Amino acid sequence: MAGPLRVGVVGVGQRGLQHVRSLTALQSDEIVRLAALADPYAENLDAAKINGLVPEYRDAGVQKFATVREMVDSGSVDAIWFVMPPNQHRGEIEYAAGRGIHIFAEKPQSLFLDEVLRQNEAITKAGVLSMCGFQMRHDRGYTDIRNYLKGKWVASMTMIAEGAVEGHGVKHTHTEEQGGPANRVWTANKAWSGTSIVEAGIHQTDIMRYWSDDDVAWVRANYVERPRELQDAEGDNPIYYEVSYGFKKGGMGTIIFTKPARSYYQGRFDCIVWTHGTIKLEDDFVDYHFDGEWPPAEKPGLEDVRKVISAGPHDTAMGGENTTDLGKAFAEGVSLGKPELMRNTFGSSINSLAAVLAANVSNDLGGEKIVIDEFVSDRKYAKYRKRPAGV
Numbered sequence: 117m118a119g120p121l122r123v124g125v126v127g128v129g130q131r132g133l134q135h136v137r138s139l140t141a142l143q144s145d146e147i148v149r150l151a152a153l154a155d156p157y158a159e160n161l162d163a164a165k166i167n168g169l170v171p172e173y174r175d176a177g178v179q180k181f182a183t184v185r186e187m188v189d190s191g192s193v194d195a196i197w198f199v200m201p202p203n204q205h206r207g208e209i210e211y212a213a214g215r216g217i218h219i220f221a222e223k224p225q226s227l228f229l230d231e232v233l234r235q236n237e238a239i240t241k242a243g244v245l246s247m248c249g250f251q252m253r254h255d256r257g258y259t260d261i262r263n264y265l266k267g268k269w270v271a272s273m274t275m276i277a278e279g280a281v282e283g284h285g286v287k288h289t290h291t292e293e294q295g296g297p298a299n300r301v302w303t304a305n306k307a308w309s310g311t312s313i314v315e316a317g318i319h320q321t322d323i324m325r326y327w328s329d330d331d332v333a334w335v336r337a338n339y340v341e342r343p344r345e346l347q348d349a350e351g352d353n354p355i356y357y358e359v360s361y362g363f364k365k366g367g368m369g370t371i372i373f374t375k376p377a378r379s380y381y382q383g384r385f386d387c388i389v390w391t392h393g394t395i396k397l398e399d400d401f402v403d404y405h406f407d408g409e410w411p412p413a414e415k416p417g418l419e420d421v422r423k424v425i426s427a428g429p430h431d432t433a434m435g436g437e438n439t440t441d442l443g444k445a446f447a448e449g450v451s452l453g454k455p456e457l458m459r460n461t462f463g464s465s466i467n468s469l470a471a472v473l474a475a476n477v478s479n480d481l482g483g484e485k486i487v488i489d490e491f492v493s494d495r496k497y498a499k500y501r502k503r504p505a506g507v
């Protein structure tokens with residue numbers, strides 16, 4: 117491809133602005149040209165508002181549109197970053213792909229599996245390149261874990277994310293005009309976020325797949341609902357989530373999420389167990405593994421078995437640096453015709469999304485085991501794959 121990739125961003129909200137920042141940086145290296153922005157709310161396209169969060173952004177040469185169709189029809193972009201709320205898609209990805217536009221889609225690609233399958237069909241049929249917004253796959257430390265685990269069998273991955281209602285970011289969609297939450301914090305609201313497991317736990321789900329080079333085969337989940345009388349003020353997403361995955365190679369994954377209000381606490385626990393070791397995410401990433409003749413004559417001390425597999429500091433997995441690497445991987449993947457730089461495709465990411473959507477179904481069915489292949493195609497789950505009437 118001659119010249120930098122011409123990129124459009126659809127949805128200039130919290131995450132869209134992070135992409136605008138990354139794309140502005142990549143523009144200096146002539147990897148991309150930020151050619152267009154689309155958002156139904158004119159204020160979100162205003163240069164002064166964008167500069168408030170991205171001072172380096174320059175408006176000159178950036179076309180502005182209210183809709184994706186106008187952006188696509190303008191012929192001004194080669195690739196689009198879709199960064200709109202996941203319940204707001206109305207065939208835009210299919211439209212863009214059908215006209216030869218390469219597709220970068222933020223997670224979750226939609227809240228409704230039928231739509232995701234249609235989006236994927238359009239991408240596949242058009243033969244355009246695609247990628248989903250899982251920036252943790254571009255983290256140095258997490259990639260060191262994946263490489264270390266190559267050729268090893270992973271028995272379990274456990275992640276506890278202690279969060280809080282206050283941890284939800286401020287959003288830019290006018291949800292109050294669309295029957296959504298009055299305070300615009302749509303991530304606390306089920307109809308908009310699909311639950312915190314879909315909105316946020318999809319990252320943990322996807323990174324488990326990345327680490328173990330595996331796919332989710334089945335899921336069981338149980339949630340604790342937030343007391344009804346608190347839901348108007350704190351959002352109607354559950355307060356506690358417990359999700360178990362069975363992976364295709366036989367290992368298990370467990371995700372626990374907590375979302376009380378007023379705690380302001382954030383904490384996490386991560387542990388990966390393989391046949392002969394326990395990997396812990398300390399300041400360094402460490403495997404506790406005895407590699408001498410076994411059993412040893414004397415019990416080794418912890419320091420004897422502690423192996424650093426990725427030197428710290430490691431505090432940026434969800435951060436801006438990895439978002440820029442993610443954008444760079446997609447842009448260069450398209451421009452240089454090297455899709456292997458991307459570390460996922462829209463199609464390969466469906467397993468992460470299907471797993472979290474199926475967790476909701478399992479919880480609805482009292483913790484029933486949901487086999488992902490059946491969830492994706494079996495008639496018995498058809499009603500769970502559809503966008504509900506009136507939404």
Ligand SMILES: NC(=O)c1ccc[n+]([C@@H]2O[C@H](COP(=O)([O-])OP(=O)(O)OC[C@H]3O[C@@H](n4cnc5c(N)ncnc54)[C@H](O)[C@@H]3O)[C@@H](O)[C@H]2O)c1
Pocket residue numbers: 126127128129130131132154155156157160182183184199200201202204205222223224249250251286287288289290315434
């Ligand atoms: N990868 C990550 O770490 C990460 C972080 C935050 C958000 N996200 C994802 O990014 C997406 C957007 O979330 P956000 O936090 O930016 O929300 P947001 O509400 O702040 O921004 C969404 C933007 O999309 C616009 N929009 C709404 N409908 C649209 C439409 N039909 N066409 C074009 N634009 C439309 C809104 O006006 C708003 O500006 C979600 O899918 C979210 O899950 C990903």
